[in-house]
Each structure stands twice: as C-alpha cells, then as structure tokens.
Amino acid sequence: MPYRKTRPHTSRLEQIKHSNTKVVMRLLPRIRNRQSLRINSVRKLVGQTRLRWAMARKRIQTLESDNSVEETIQHNLKSLKDFSNCRIELLIRPLSVIESVRHARSVLLIGPRNENDLLIASTYLDIPLNCVRGLDLISYSKQIDLGDMHDMPYEDNSFDVVICGWTMSYSNQPKVLADEMARVCRSGGVCAVGVEYSTLDEAGYEKLLGYSLAIEDLKRINSVKQINDLFGANLDQVFFSHDSPLKQSHTAEGKVDFPSSVASIFSIAK
Numbered sequence: 001m002p003y004r005k006t007r008p009h010t011s012r013l014e015q016i017k018h019s020n021t022k023v024v025m026r027l028l029p030r031i032r033n034r035q036s037l038r039i040n041s042v043r044k045l046v047g048q049t050r051l052r053w054a055m056a057r058k059r060i061q062t063l064e065s066d067n068s069v070e071e072t073i074q075h076n077l078k079s080l081k082d083f084s085n086c087r088i089e090l091l092i093r094p095l096s097v098i099e100s101v102r103h104a105r106s107v108l109l110i111g112p113r114n115e116n117d118l119l120i121a122s123t124y125l126d127i128p129l130n131c132v133r134g135l136d137l138i139s140y141s142k143q144i145d146l147g148d149m150h151d152m153p154y155e156d157n158s159f160d161v162v163i164c165g166w167t168m169s170y171s172n173q174p175k176v177l178a179d180e181m182a183r184v185c186r187s188g189g190v191c192a193v194g195v196e197y198s199t200l201d202e203a204g205y206e207k208l209l210g211y212s213l214a215i216e217d218l219k220r221i222n223s224v225k226q227i228n229d230l231f232g233a234n235l236d237q238v239f240f241s242h243d244s245p246l247k248q249s250h251t252a253e254g255k256v257d258f259p260s261s262v263a264s265i266f267s268i269a270k
C-alpha cells in the first residue's frame, strides 16, 4: 500500500493563524485612513475578520437581562455575522454634520450587536475606533462592553455622543433606558435614537418568527414624539426627526424589504 502523508490535526485557531485572517489582523492597526471603512466590502472584510478571530478564541460572552425581551440574545446571535446592515447610518450621517459632534472625543453605541456600528461611527464621525465604545448583552470585542443598558457601567457625563440604534424596542423599561442615556451623556452632548417602525403584536411575531419580540402591555415606540417624551426635561435642542414617512412594517404574513425607521437626534440639558 502506498504511503499516504496525512496532514497534522490543526485547531480552528491554528488554521486561522495561517490564513488571510492573520494578514488582515496585522494590517488593521495600519489602517490610518478611516475613510476606507465607508466602502461596504472593506468594512465587511475588516469586521468579519475581527469577529472570526474572536470566535476562534472563544471570546463570545452573553449576559441575560430581565429588562429586555426574553428572546433577545438567541434572536441577535443569529445575525452576529451580518455586516451588511447599514441602517445605523440614518443616525450617524446626520450626527456627522452637527457642529458640536465634530469635536466629539467619546462615543457610546448601545446595542451594536457586532462591531459594524462602531466601524461606521468611526469613519463618518472621524474618530479613532478606540474612542468609540459599544454596550451590549453580547460581546466578543474589547470595544464592546458586556452590560445592561438599564444600568450602564459608566460614570455620569462620560460621553459626548450616545447612540441607541434599533435597540430601544427590546426594553420593557424604556424610560429607565432614556434616563441612563441622559445620565452618561455630558450636558450639551448629543443623543440619537432609532427604532424600527412595527405594527406586529405578540401573535404576529409568533406567526412570523416562531417567538415574540413584542412586550406585553407596553405600547410599541413608533414615533419621534414617543422617543422625545421619554427624555422629558433632559431633551434640549432637536436636530433631526424622521417619523417613518412610508409606514412600512413586517407583518405576520411576511417580511418587507425595507421596514420604516423612526429616528430622533437632540442635545441633552441637565
């Protein structure tokens, strides 16, 4: 029988060490021109490479919260590898033209899920990635703190900009979340909130997904007024309002390609 050379067994981490991933990881600190992250394919390559690296090192951590929908973690882990969704740009791009935000040195993104929102914020707000923090119930990244948005692990007035993108609707205590956002944002700093417009109720979600993301006895936040009212006296100057003009929502019968979004950007007074 001819002698057959067998390849030595290598772990996933070992394989990655000898693949393109290692090359991209080495190049990352040299990406001085953050503008390149505006190209979707470049951002996707960078983001997915960093995620693969963390997964191989078993760095994914999760934290349960009684204040968010029960299925939050299971639902969001399914799309951890998705770096194509750019809806956060509805908040980041208007933020990028606000005068006071141009001088921002610390940005918090609540509920980024993966590093995609952070990379987009870094490029459009022209701020180094290490000045952009994320806070989520899921983390694999040194840039994303594992924590509950209803009880944030930050001192008062820690951030110039606080962004909560497509995450508020997971909360059964949105007023507590708004108070926390105002607390960690400095006076005169800017908060931005975006939510998906949705007419789905519990039964609708059950039919569409097999589980519900709706919160019993809590009116879904579907308008700028509802968002702004949560911030009460902390809401100062409103810079941008987007009240889902097309009112497109997923239904129990199926998903729409482009569900509408509601967004509000305003400064904080204390």
Ligand SMILES: C[S@@+](CC[C@H](N)C(=O)[O-])C[C@H]1O[C@@H](n2cnc3c(N)ncnc32)[C@H](O)[C@@H]1O
Pocket: 065, 067, 068, 072, 073, 076, 085, 087, 088, 110, 111, 112, 113, 114, 117, 135, 136, 137, 138, 147, 148, 149, 150, 165, 166, 167, 170, 171
């Ligand atoms: C739908 S994703 C939003 C992802 C991204 N920001 C976007 O706009 O596409 C919602 C994220 O909020 C996080 N989240 C939900 N409840 C949270 C809580 N109590 N504290 C921190 N993060 C939470 C989820 O884990 C998830 O990653």
